[in-house]
Amino acid sequence: MNGHPEVPREQGSRDSPGHLGRAETVATDAEYGRRGVWDEAILEAVFAQSDVGLHVLDTHLRVVRVNAATIGLLGLQADSVVGMPAAEVYAPAGVRVDENVLREVLATGRPVIERLVTSLPPADPRSRRVFSVSVHRLQDHAGDVLGVVVTSTNVTERERAQARLRLLHSARERIGSSLDVERTARELVDVTVPSFADWAVVALTDAVLRGKEPGLQAQDTVPLLRCAAAGSAGGYLPVPEAGAILLPGLFGDDLSAKAFLLTSATEGRFAGTGVAAPLAIRGQVFGAVAFHRAAGAEPYGAEDLDLVDGMAARTVTCLENALRFTREHIVMTALQSWPLRQEQVTQRAVEVAQRHRSGGRGAGSWFDVIPLPGARVALVVGDVDHAGLSAVATMSRLRTAVNSLTTLDLDPHELLARLHATTLRLAGEQDDPSDAGVPTASCTIAVHDPVGGRLDIARAGRSLFVVVHPDGTVDTEPVDDGPLLGAEGPPFACSTHFLPEGSILCMASAAASADDGPSMSAVVNALVHPERTPETMADDVDRLLAPDRVLLVARTRHLPPSELAQWTIPFDFSEVSTARSHVETRLRQWRHPADPFTASLVASELVTNAIRYGAAPITLRLIADSAGLICEVSDAGAAAPHLRHARAVDEGGRGLLICATVAKNWGVRYADSGKTVWAEL
Structure with a gap:
């Protein structure tokens, strides 16, 4: 309108939309380029330097790549394994590849985390190792499945430590279920064979087997031991019979204060490895225990000694409790059997x-x-x-x-x-x-x-x-x-x-x-x-x-009438003679060996005492026995009879004293209706 021609915008200028799109594209390509460089560097570092095993497999479960850690752990040659099926590659190392798990990860994308896999090379079973394995699926930017990556970490020592803890826990749970020394020894064998040993024997001293407290043992001597329990896995070695004398050489030349490894020189006929420990507490030796593993099995190491000491400590504590129970039981039996029966x-x-x-x-x-x-x-x-x-x-x-x-x-x-x-x-x-x-x-x-x-x-x-x-x-x-x-x-x-x-x-x-x-x-x-x-x-x-x-x-039972006589005595001193007559007559009828004069004297004194200090009615009763006689006088009075020692000038007060003198025993018992004074002749 003003005569100036309109100047068109330069294509591709900063303000034009076309210029903006090209700049972003250039920046994105550069970023991707740098990321790819980083990814490649990180991947190479992981494969070259990480101590975590890396195994890359394609969709056919063939090995694409393994890292240096895998090569060192399993003794693989990287060039010789690429392209081979994983199951064939790892078989010589004693690893069984579970292809079903790998295919499930390929199909679903759900990873498998920290699954334990054992490596047990057939050529060297003593080099058993345990790995913690995780499996993840690999995909490209387009989402296409490329394969799986398997990471593995050597957890052998961790699993061994946990296995020792589990065994020690099992020993504490299962040993000592009874207060019997031989059963306690058997429980130690049952806990350890075959999980810890192929062959085990527990030997105890003669004193312990007899239920006696063991004495203090000199440090330079080994006590004579007898087999209390033994066990063997799969017939590895014959086991001694219960009670058999085990020469100290089975446990070494002498018993150390702690668990110790048995060398081939001390083991004698045993071809494998062994460990022994004393069953002792506070200087008292209860016995010893020995464990052996067959040749070719994983040998005992220093880390197993603490485990053996723990199991031995648990066992000897249970043995001590069992002996204490035995001694207490002897005391209990003696006390509970007193007094003798009174049939x-x-x-x-x-x-x-x-x-x-x-x-x-x-x-x-x-x-x-x-x-x-x-x-x-x-x-x-x-x-x-x-x-x-x-x-x-x-x-x-x-x-x-x-x-x-x-x-x-x-x-x-x-x-x-x-x-x-x-x-x-x-x-x-x-x-x-x-x-x-x-x-x-x-x-x-x-x-x-x-x-x-x-x-x-x-x-x-x-x-x-x-x-x-x-x-x-x-x-x-x-x-x-x-x-x-x-x-x-x-x-x-x-x-x-x-x-x-x-x-x-x-x-x-x-x-x-x-x-x-x-x-x-x-x-x-x-x-x-x-x-x-x-x-x-x-x-x-x-x-x-x-x-x-x-x-x-x-x-x-009830007393038969022939052994019992009873009379009611009138409340009158003149009837004392009648009481004497009753007693003499009945003793003659019974032909009882008791002296009639003594019996009548006791009866008259008790009747006199009842008339003087008691209350009517008065009952005189005789109970006959083959060798003795019981004279009882009952009255309704509640006053307690009192044994007196009369003076020389006293005219009375000697009745109970006479009864106590001539009778074997005498006493009084009370009832709601009065009392009964009795005397045994």
Whole structure:
């Protein structure tokens, strides 16, 4: 419009669109060029310098390229393997190529990460190696699949270390499952053969095999050892018989304080490699263990010594625990067998069968059959809750207390109250009374009187108690559960029953838990057979109970009329002579060996004492035995008789002293209706 011609833009100028496109194209090409140079440099560095094995395979799983690390590890020749199938290339190195995995990566593109592959060259099986292998798919810029790249890292030492840790963990889990020295030795062999050794032998000293504590061993000598356990994988070597004497040469010339490698000179006839270790703790040698591997297997190395020391330490600790248990068991058996059985003394009242199988946790379980005055008998079962030797000590003291308290002729629930106080005193004597180990105990006491069949029961805690009558009726709860001794304390559950002759009493110590033990129906089925003996019933019930429980089975008896005489004495001093006459007449009728004068004297003094200090009614009773006589006088008074030593000028006060002098024993027991003073002649 203004006359100036329009100047066209120069094609390809900076402001023109065409110039912009060419500049970007030039920059992109340069960038790609530089990237390609970097990629090639990085690839060459990885293949030449990386210690990670690189294996490039094409889509036909043929080797395209391997790096220097692969060549060094597997002993390959790079030029000779290119183009060959991977399965053929790696077979001489003892590597099995899983082509299915490689094809799956080619097809899906999903990589395989850190898969363990073992190299075990047939020509040298001792050079076993483990590799961690990862597989990734290769693609070009267009997305076309070129092949796979396999990376491998030598993790042999890591896997060996983890295998040693797994073996040590297995040893700690499996060794020591029992308190038996020979089984502990067998467990060490089972753990190590064949995973750690082709042949293993555990030898123990004679003292250990006999359950005795080993003595201190001089450092310059090797004890005589006997084979306790041995094992061989695939018949590699014959194993010695259990108990065979193993000369010390099997474990070297002397036993080191730590595990040590066995050389060919010390191994003698063994062609492979070996390692041995003492089973010792605090200077006490329990035995030794030796492991061997066959020729051609991977030899033992210094890194295996720590593993052997760890397994030996675990084993010797279990052996020491087993010996301690054995010694405690001897003490337990001695304590639980005291006092001796009282069949001859108590058989007039009950026919008893007793059972106790040692084992389990029942170190604190006990039973007693205690004769009482008046032909009565006390049946006792108890159990200290805690296990171990301390429980045995507590049990022994409680058992002694029960035997002492029965001499006081206390009712069963009164006796348990006194026993509870004893348990509290024992707890107070511990170093830390607040400790969880404070003893508590369960105890059931049943007193049977064969005169009339009265049964008085008291129970602390819980236990098994079944009464079966002659007609087949069963009472599975003759008394309620009560508080534990040493816990809540009295009052304790108690009850009284009058049983016909021939009733069966079954008493057992408490089970480990409320759900432990046989069903009540199974126990009853073993008892409802009146024609069977208590011994047979006890065998059947014992098979139903755990070894840690004690058992008493008793059949009640009543005294026959021919062994019992009873009179009611009028409350009058003039009737004392009548009492003497009754006693003399009955002794002649019984033809009893007791001296009539002594018996009549004791009866007259007891009757006189009852009239003077007691209350009506007065009952005189004689109980005859083949060798002895029991004289009892009961009255309604509650005043306790008191033994006095009268002065020379006193006209009375010598009655009980006379009785105590001429009688074998005397005492008094109380009831709700009064008391009974008795004397044994």
